[in-house]
Amino acid sequence: MESKLLTKKYFLYATEFFAGMSVMAVELGASRLMAPYFSSSQIVWTVIIGVIMIAMAIGNVWGGRSADKFRNPGKLYGRILIAAIWIALIPFVGRYLIAGISLLLAAFVNHNFLVWAALVTCLVIFAFPCVLLGTVTPSLVKYTMHSLDNNGKTMGELGALNTIGSIIGTFLPTFVTIPAVGTAATFLIFSGVLGVIAILYFVSVKQKRILCGVLAALLVVLGCLTPRFSFAFWEREQLTLEDESIYNYLQVRDTPESTILSTNVLFGVQSIKMKEEGLTGLYYDYALAAPVMAGMNEKADSQVMILGLGSGTFADYCSEYFPGAAIQGAEIDEKIVNIARDYFQLPETVDVAVEDGRAYLHASEEQFDVIMVDAYQDITIPFQMSSIEFFTEVSNHLKEDGVMVVNMNMKSQAEDSINDYLCDTIDAVFEYVYRVPVEGSTNMEVYATNSHTLPEDFETHLQALEPGELKDMMEVVSENMTEYQGEDRILTDDKAPVELLGMKVLDEIIQDELDYYRDLYL
Secondary structure, eight states, X not given: OOOGGGXXXXXXXXXXXXXXXXXXXXXXXXXXXXXXXXXXXXHHHHHHHHHHHHHHHHHHHHHHHHHHHOOOHHHHHHXXXXXXXXXXXXXXXXXXXXXXXXXXXHTTOOSOHHHHHHHHHHHHHTHHHHXXXXXXXXXXXXXXXXXXXXXHHHHHHHHHHXXXXXXXXXXXXXXXXXXXXXXXXXXXXXXXXXXXXXXXXXXXXXOOHHXXXXXXXXXXXXXXXXXXXXXXXXXXXXXXXXXEOSSOEEEEEEOSSEEEEEEXXXXXXXXXXXXXXXXXXXXXXXXXXXXXXXXXXXXXXXXXXXXXXTTOHHHHHHHHHSTTOEEEEEOSOHHHHHHHHHHXXXXXXXXXXOSOHHHHHHHOOOOXXXXXXXXXXXXXXXXXXXXXXXXXXXXXXXXXXXXEEEEEOSXXXXXXXXXXXXXXXXXXXXXXXXXXXXXXXXXXXXXXXXXXXXXXXXXXXXXXXXXXXXXXXXXXXXXXXXXXXXXXXXXXXXXXXXXXXXXXXXXXXXXXXXXXXXXXXX
């Protein structure tokens, strides 16, 4: 039976438009769904884009051949209906598939685990619906062309509608649906869009009513389950907050000992606040050496800038141990700033700019006693905050005896690790660089200054501290501090392969963990 809808080109054009929109929405949703498990690094984005482009290419070939062989639009709209059902199920089934795939690969993959896990996950979860949606354009070309006289015009209109739909499908999830209603609801929204297109066609030809009803019922049921959706489905009891912003998946966990913020990684710790008074025993304690090196404990007025504020643990400690200091922070994610105020009791005296740290420094004319760089994101540090140009900007905003402290994660025993590159780059800018490993963790604190008297000044200021936890911690830093002599491994704005360098260290860490379990169970 011929559908009356197909006698009017606008329905076919609407199909092209919404198919293009949905492909991009699935791609962006894939990134957000995978980020808590694999990060949202450039490596993972490359895998996602590559898999979806391959899937679309396969769909193009299949769709063209199918349209030539079967001039039946019902086959196209059947594929769209199946794609809608699959996309609706992705957030609810996908998280279990991701966990299962990762555990399975852990038993066999010895190198580049992150890449392989992300690749297999993409192929299993996202490739199939994109293949189906890839059949739309060549099929519609067949159904919309009735004469060779205007085939160029028709092709151009279809291409333009697909592109416009793709543009809207890029901006809408990022700036509207994901921050407002979340990843799971975003998948359901675009599944519903595809579903409406397919259902309208099949209602008009009075076919596949049962399958259309299944999709409608599925969307209603999953819509009711969406408010209970959780990425960390195994630890809901400890979750205080799960949220999503333009930039991050956000998770706040509450334990008897601490409150923890994680961004884009289910098991990582981006910020932590201990419930007992005193120091954390973590890298924040070591970072407090920078204000002491700059003599802030003996100054009437001083200024601290924190690039990558997070939940504000370091800012909180600076307020406590160096009263009177003017403390500022730059944090690109406004929702993280709100979390810092609501869940981590960030002092109101800390002035926070919701802005990229480098952009903030570039626009500022202020000079600081201490600048802390703690901008780790996912598996690595953002490339724009790891280059020689960035550290030069930091140096220009320090006072004569000012100190920069950089928290470096993923400490590695291998040569040419990401931390070696970062330290060499810092050493190319600053006259003096010192390193201190953080006991019991993979972190390392790096202190950089242009003051040649830093070691002596540090000892003098340390002795001026009142006896207590802070002074004891500073003595630990002093005993373990070594000067660093850099080589020529320099990162620049033009060349800073931080994702690959970070992945090498992460691979090393993962393999150490997996080797333990392989020996235990295999």
